[in-house]
Amino acid sequence: MSERSKIHLVMGGRVKDPRGLDYENLDQVDLVGVYPNYEEAEEAWRSNAQRTVDDAEMKYVIVHLHKILEPELPVEE
Numbered sequence: 001m002s003e004r005s006k007i008h009l010v011m012g013g014r015v016k017d018p019r020g021l022d023y024e025n026l027d028q029v030d031l032v033g034v035y036p037n038y039e040e041a042e043e044a045w046r047s048n049a050q051r052t053v054d055d056a057e058m059k060y061v062i063v064h065l066h067k068i069l070e071p072e073l074p075v076e077e
Helices: 038-051 065-069
Strands: 008-014 030-035 058-064
Touching: 008 038, 008 065, 030 038, 038 058, 058 065
Parallel strands: none
Antiparallel strands: 008 030, 008 058
């Protein structure tokens, strides 16, 4: 898989428990964006996570869309 196809989604919102990923209201999930590589996704995640650092119920994550879209491909490090 080429580096270009390793797309990532950054999203966040208010969770019921900070240790999990059960979002309170899916209508209010912040879809930050889709990024062509992990480095750009991490930069967007870090920016949003730091902006909401004082709110323990706000959680931003990076979703590895390439692993969902093509799970049969081997993982390249």
